[in-house]
Amino acid sequence: MTQIASHPLIEQWAEDFRSQPDLPGPEWLQQLRQSAAAEFISAGLPGRKTEAWKYTPLRILEQRAPAMSRKLTGDHSESDFPAPVISAEIPTIDGLNGCLPEQLPATPAGLELLTLEKGLVTCKEQFEKLIPAIETSGASRVFAALNTAFLQQGLVIRVGVNCDAGTLLLRWAFNEDGAKAIGNARIVILLEQGARLELVEQFDSVGDVAGTLNLVTQAELAEGSCLVHTRVMKESDEAVILTSTAVEQAAESSYQYSGFDLGGGLVRHEFSSRLAGPGASAGFDGAFVLDRKRHVDNHISVDHASAGCSSSQFFRGVLGGKSRGVFNGKALIRPGADGSSVRQSNANLLLSGLAEVDTKPELEIYADEVEASHGATVGQLDEEAVFYLRSRGLSDPMARRLLTAAFCHAVTDRLANRELAEQLSALVDSAMPKSMIGQETQE
Amino acid sequence: MLEIKNLHATVGGKPILKGLDLSIAAGEIHAIMGPNGAGKSTLGNVIAGRDGYEVTAGEVLYQGKNLLELEPEERACEGVFLAFQYPVEIPGVNNTYFLRAALNAQRKYRDQPELDSMQFLKLVREKLEILHISDDLLHRAVNEGFSGGEKKRNEIFQMAVLEPSLAILDETDSGLDIDALRLVAEGVNRLRSADRSMIVVTHYQRLLDYIIPDAVHVLSDGKIVASGDAQLALKLEDQGYSWLEDGGIEAVAG
Numbered sequence: 001m002t003q004i005a006s007h008p009l010i011e012q013w014a015e016d017f018r019s020q021p022d023l024p025g026p027e028w029l030q031q032l033r034q035s036a037a038a039e040f041i042s043a044g045l046p047g048r049k050t051e052a053w054k055y056t057p058l059r060i061l062e063q064r065a066p067a068m069s070r071k072l073t074g075d076h077s078e079s080d081f082p083a084p085v086i087s088a089e090i091p092t093i094d095g096l097n098g099c100l101p102e103q104l105p106a107t108p109a110g111l112e113l114l115t116l117e118k119g120l121v122t123c124k125e126q127f128e129k130l131i132p133a134i135e136t137s138g139a140s141r142v143f144a145a146l147n148t149a150f151l152q153q154g155l156v157i158r159v160g161v162n163c164d165a166g167t168l169l170l171r172w173a174f175n176e177d178g179a180k181a182i183g184n185a186r187i188v189i190l191l192e193q194g195a196r197l198e199l200v201e202q203f204d205s206v207g208d209v210a211g212t213l214n215l216v217t218q219a220e221l222a223e224g225s226c227l228v229h230t231r232v233m234k235e236s237d238e239a240v241i242l243t244s245t246a247v248e249q250a251a252e253s254s255y256q257y258s259g260f261d262l263g264g265g266l267v268r269h270e271f272s273s274r275l276a277g278p279g280a281s282a283g284f285d286g287a288f289v290l291d292r293k294r295h296v297d298n299h300i301s302v303d304h305a306s307a308g309c310s311s312s313q314f315f316r317g318v319l320g321g322k323s324r325g326v327f328n329g330k331a332l333i334r335p336g337a338d339g340s341s342v343r344q345s346n347a348n349l350l351l352s353g354l355a356e357v358d359t360k361p362e363l364e365i366y367a368d369e370v371e372a373s374h375g376a377t378v379g380q381l382d383e384e385a386v387f388y389l390r391s392r393g394l395s396d397p398m399a400r401r402l403l404t405a406a407f408c409h410a411v412t413d414r415l416a417n418r419e420l421a422e423q424l425s426a427l428v429d430s431a432m433p434k435s436m437i438g439q440e441t442q443e
Numbered sequence: 444m445l446e447i448k449n450l451h452a453t454v455g456g457k458p459i460l461k462g463l464d465l466s467i468a469a470g471e472i473h474a475i476m477g478p479n480g481a482g483k484s485t486l487g488n489v490i491a492g493r494d495g496y497e498v499t500a501g502e503v504l505y506q507g508k509n510l511l512e513l514e515p516e517e518r519a520c521e522g523v524f525l526a527f528q529y530p531v532e533i534p535g536v537n538n539t540y541f542l543r544a545a546l547n548a549q550r551k552y553r554d555q556p557e558l559d560s561m562q563f564l565k566l567v568r569e570k571l572e573i574l575h576i577s578d579d580l581l582h583r584a585v586n587e588g589f590s591g592g593e594k595k596r597n598e599i600f601q602m603a604v605l606e607p608s609l610a611i612l613d614e615t616d617s618g619l620d621i622d623a624l625r626l627v628a629e630g631v632n633r634l635r636s637a638d639r640s641m642i643v644v645t646h647y648q649r650l651l652d653y654i655i656p657d658a659v660h661v662l663s664d665g666k667i668v669a670s671g672d673a674q675l676a677l678k679l680e681d682q683g684y685s686w687l688e689d690g691g692i693e694a695v696a697g
Contacts, residue, residue, distance in 0.1 A: 382531075383494065384531050385531050385533050387493055387494065387515060388527065388530070388531040389533075389541070389545070390492075390514070390515040390516045390519070391491050391492070391493075391515050391516075391518075391519055391524075391525050391527075392519055392524075392541075392542075392545035392601065392605065393516050393519035393520050393545045393546070393548040393549040393552070393605070394516060394544055394545055394548050395516050395548065396516065398544065398548065399516075402536055402541070402544065403533065403536065405535075406533065406534065406535030406536045406584075407535060408535075409535040410534070410535055413535075
């Protein structure tokens with residue numbers, strides 16, 4: 001390594017990289033780690049001049065300077081994990097401080113769970129193409145580069161041809177060992193032809209731990225397969241969660257993401273979906289409910305590379321306190337991706353004069369007969385509706401909370417899993433900001 | 444029950460009510476009629492406590508309490524109910540959930556035990572039956588996608604559940620066809636009782652064919668200019684409001 005790091009934190013991570021013991025893995029992976037390290041060192045931390053990170057400062061990481069976690073496997077005690085958001089009768093995998101267990105739960109036929117280490121052996125040829133496919137160059141991809149440079153553990157989820165694997169729960173938590181560290185994990189999801197999987201990820205710790213998770217998820221959806229992906233962010237204000245999800249979709253496959261960012265101090269989700277085969281569809285739904293100084297950023301990029309594909313983005317944000325929300329939804333309709341349909345919508349409620357939201361839907365269309373709609377709004381509660389509720393006896397804060405929660409229910413209402421929808425509606429309700437305009441002094 | 448004395452109110456700085464006096468005893472229904480712009484809706488909104496309506500003089504005493512000092516929700520908890528001229532659509536808020544929250548907020552205020560969902564559902568089904576309303580209303584979001592008639596019936600349904608002691612029906616007949624009007628009026632009549640007073644604000648007499656008032660008042664330019672019994676409404680129907688300007692107040696009997 002000869003480059004000079006551009007930033008103290010990058011220098012620290014570069015040092016972490018140089019001093020780490022030799023990691024196992026095939027030759028191509030060793031080289032990939034080296035080149036990813038070179039990339040994060042030369043790119044430096046994204047700053048205000050990095051377009052994709054313009055609204056998401058990383059001060060909290062700079063102050064904390066978390067070291068790269070070296071731990072391969074954790075002793076996972078149930079007491080480190082809050083109750084699951086969905087009934088516990090489903091296979092559950094617990095990741096502690098970014099570290100996934102070696103012992104994986106029993107699964108129904110057709111669903112296979114492997115550690116990343118085993119996956120590198122079992123799915124050798126596939127991984128040799130898939131793992132390096134994640135974009136790691138430039139300042140905007142520093143965390144993906146870090147994830148690759150320190151790649152050593154993770155989870156592989158594989159669902160066989162025409163198999164409905166049901167629901168899988170992945171719980172992420174920090175305990176005190178995770179404070180001041182950054183955990184890197186890689187999830188690989190392989191759905192074979194006609195396969196179906198519902199993956200629910202819960203980010204939630206027992207205590208308020210200043211942990212950092214850098215999670216990269218790669219999904220390959222074969223023809224006609226379906227991945228339903230739900231994330232429930234319930235972390236404390238101390239937690240930093242950075243995720244990057246890349247989905248490669250064959251013909252008629254479907255990816256449906258629903259994210260509920262109800263917690264976390266700094267949360268950034270990046271998605272890139274490539275609709276590579278005709279008739280593929282990708283949906284991104286999200287609700288973020290922010291208070292205090294919390295920050296949530298959703299960056300979505302959908303690439304319509306084939307004809308007759310559809311994508312949608314539907315995000316609702318509620319911001320109180322001095323919080324900040326960022327939504328950037330991009331859809332690219334390439335030449336030849338005729339008959340595509342794209343819908344983008346982001347509506348936000350600002351409950352405080354000090355909260356801020358930056359929203360940017362972007363459409364680039366180079367094909368014919370494309371059906372496209374996009375819209376972004378930032379507003380306040382409808383005072384007519386507030387008065388209507390108050391005239392029936394609800395207090396002003398109750399009325400505002402009810403209306404604000406209802407605004408987010410537009411997202412939970414779209415969930416196909418009704419049990420989860422009910423749970424999440426209740427979670428959304430209880431996540432409503434304490435500070436609401438018009439009653440700041442009353443509570 | 445309700446004593447309004449010399450009420451003056453402005454909206455956006457413009458005087459609308461200019462010395463209104465009105466007294467309603469328990470169990471009575473009073474109709475307020477008058478031409479457009481007379482201040483009929485303003486009266487309802489001032490009593491309910493809507494923002495933007497500034498009372499510049501006078502008082503509103505309700506069961507001995509100064510209503511104007513109370514927040515809108517406190518007035519509701521004291522038993523005041525405004526049936527809106529334009530009920531607000533609230534997507535995402537379930538009708539049943541909202542109504543139970545409202546009823547329990549009122550019960551809590553009155554130191555009564557709150558109703559659990561089973562008790563509430565029982566109550567609600569009784570009221571639906573009395574008003575002949577289908578229970579699919581319960582599963583819908585408040586007023587969302589309701590027809591004009593459904594919205595007005597939902598107001599009456601809410602009134603039936605909340606059991607106010609003073610109800611103000613603000614142009615509840617507007618925008619209704621004759622069948623919908625009859626249904627709404629029947630609902631109102633079922634809710635008449637010796638301890639419930641009502642103010643029925645309307646532009647047209649036809650609602651009063653179904654809801655027979657104890658008294659009729661004519662509101663013009665922010666004041667009550669004539670009062671009488673139900674016959675007065677018929678006279679208005681016959682002669683319109685133009686006689687007001689001709690100084691025809693003396694001509695009114697009762």
